[in-house]
Amino acid sequence: MKKPRLRKLFLEYVLLGIAVFFSIYVVSKCIQYECRQSPCNSFSPAMMGVSYDTVLPGGHRVAIKVEKMSVRDQRIEDTVFSLFKEVVLSKVNVTINGGDTAEILNWATMENLAPLAAYMLPELLDQNRIYLAGTKILLEDMEVSLYSGEKPDRETWLVADSLSVGALSDTAVFTGRLDLRFKPSEHVCSSTGGIWSPSESAIRFPTGYSHNGRLENEGTFTISNRENGNIKMAQLREAMPEASFESGNPPSSNQLLQGGPKQRLIAGKEFYNNISHLKKEQIGNFVWQFLALNPGILQQQRITPFQILMPNFKVGAFDPGPFFGSNPN
Amino acid sequence: MKNAMLTKVLLTTVFILLPLVLSGSAGAVVLGEQMYFKIAANGPLSVSESGTVKLNLEIINKESVSMSFSSITVIVIDPFTGDRVFGPQTFSSAKTVPASGAVGVNITFGPFNSVISTKNKTLAAIITIQDTESLGGTKYSVVRGSTGWGFVTTQ
Numbered sequence: 073m074k075k076p077r078l079r080k081l082f083l084e085y086v087l088l089g090i091a092v093f094f095s096i097y098v099v100s101k102c103i104q105y106e107c108r109q110s111p112c113n114s115f116s117p118a119m120m121g122v123s124y125d126t127v128l129p130g131g132h133r134v135a136i137k138v139e140k141m142s143v144r145d146q147r148i149e150d151t152v153f154s155l156f157k158e159v160v161l162s163k164v165n166v167t168i169n170g171g172d173t174a175e176i177l178n179w180a181t182m183e184n185l186a187p188l189a190a191y192m193l194p195e196l197l198d199q200n201r202i203y204l205a206g207t208k209i210l211l212e213d214m215e216v217s218l219y220s221g222e223k224p225d226r227e228t229w230l231v232a233d234s235l236s237v238g239a240l241s242d243t244a245v246f247t248g249r250l251d252l253r254f255k256p257s258e259h260v261c262s263s264t265g266g267i268w269s270p271s272e273s274a275i276r277f278p279t280g281y282s283h284n285g286r287l288e289n290e291g292t293f294t295i296s297n298r299e300n301g302n303i304k305m306a307q308l309r310e311a312m313p314e315a316s317f318e319s320g321n322p323p324s325s326n327q328l329l330q331g332g333p334k335q336r337l338i339a340g341k342e343f344y345n346n347i348s349h350l351k352k353e354q355i356g357n358f359v360w361q362f363l364a365l366n367p368g369i370l371q372q373q374r375i376t377p378f379q380i381l382m383p384n385f386k387v388g389a390f391d392p393g394p395f396f397g398s399n400p401n
Numbered sequence: 402m403k404n405a406m407l408t409k410v411l412l413t414t415v416f417i418l419l420p421l422v423l424s425g426s427a428g429a430v431v432l433g434e435q436m437y438f439k440i441a442a443n444g445p446l447s448v449s450e451s452g453t454v455k456l457n458l459e460i461i462n463k464e465s466v467s468m469s470f471s472s473i474t475v476i477v478i479d480p481f482t483g484d485r486v487f488g489p490q491t492f493s494s495a496k497t498v499p500a501s502g503a504v505g506v507n508i509t510f511g512p513f514n515s516v517i518s519t520k521n522k523t524l525a526a527i528i529t530i531q532d533t534e535s536l537g538g539t540k541y542s543v544v545r546g547s548t549g550w551g552f553v554t555t556q
Binding site: 145148149150151152153154155353356357359360361363364367368369370371372387388389390 | 435436439441442444446447474476478479480481482483484485489491523525527528529531541542543544546547548549550551552553
């Protein structure tokens, strides 16, 4: 008597369960379909008024205030690349209590900004997510102020229209206006931005810049020992004949001996391991779009022409497989 | 009695979690999803520095329903130095591709800037295909497929 009742109850429960299963499955699929039909994951609701305090490796305190944070797809002009996300931090105000100039610029990397930007894109903290490699953080309308300790008031040290940092990139790219002040009265500015290279401790200006009111051609402005008045200048043409705005310089052997570039949030090898299990077509889409957005990424990852073109010299339909040392199907 | 309770708990967990796992997370980015088109390219393997590249593209619809695209964009990079040597140049080419079908499109782009004025440089043309989507009254060209074509510069 007891067993048939139990069996009936179990059967009812299973049937109800199957109904719940299909309901949840169908609803989930519908949500995904909606997202696919419209670029709804291109833009997310913005988060307003975020504050974040941290400490630099040298022990100096940094306070960041962001008026608005949002996530959007990366773009080149009007073309939207939905595989690649960008966390946009608008009206960024940074206050630093002391610190070395290069130390502060080095701090503004993906690795250090990720905990802040993860409010909008929690996946930024998950190193196994493949698209982390293509994610960027963009700081718009940025102002950095410094309490030097010598003066009671803070002084504005850096003003930039935008600063873009990526997980795999060794460099940080300033676009638009960049205005940088040094002590006691040194001033560097550009209306078209520049590229900060932590390994060289220098900003490369691809289209010229102004130094203390004097116009300079395209070149590299070294920041090391700047505060001590030990100014070093190097012309871009001498250092790297074919550099462009998107590209980055590999570190010199001397710089590598001094500690090399700052460690990245996701290492190149880890990136290859993560991507190598994907289908060839998926890799193809990822690689080509990633290269369109980051033309200098192979150079920065120390991937040589030899590695790209082996085992066979291939032109024509470029095979993305050799980019990653494997040829998965 | 205890076993029946345990079974109920297990079944409830399976019925709720399994469909979510099977369907995937709605917000997750999956490589290859939203890439409705596959592009096959044919063209020259060597191009003079002042010349142009003519590519014959075959655009294949991977979906089981007909899909449309509105434009094709070309960006040429030097993958060894990281220079963007050309583009983006967008070609308006609105077409509807039948389910699992293909259409052919010819594009011509170039010449390139002086950065490739040396011979034997290997360059990559990145070709993306876009669909126009509207959000909040603004139209966006969203990439729905991509490929790369390599060629060597000659004098």
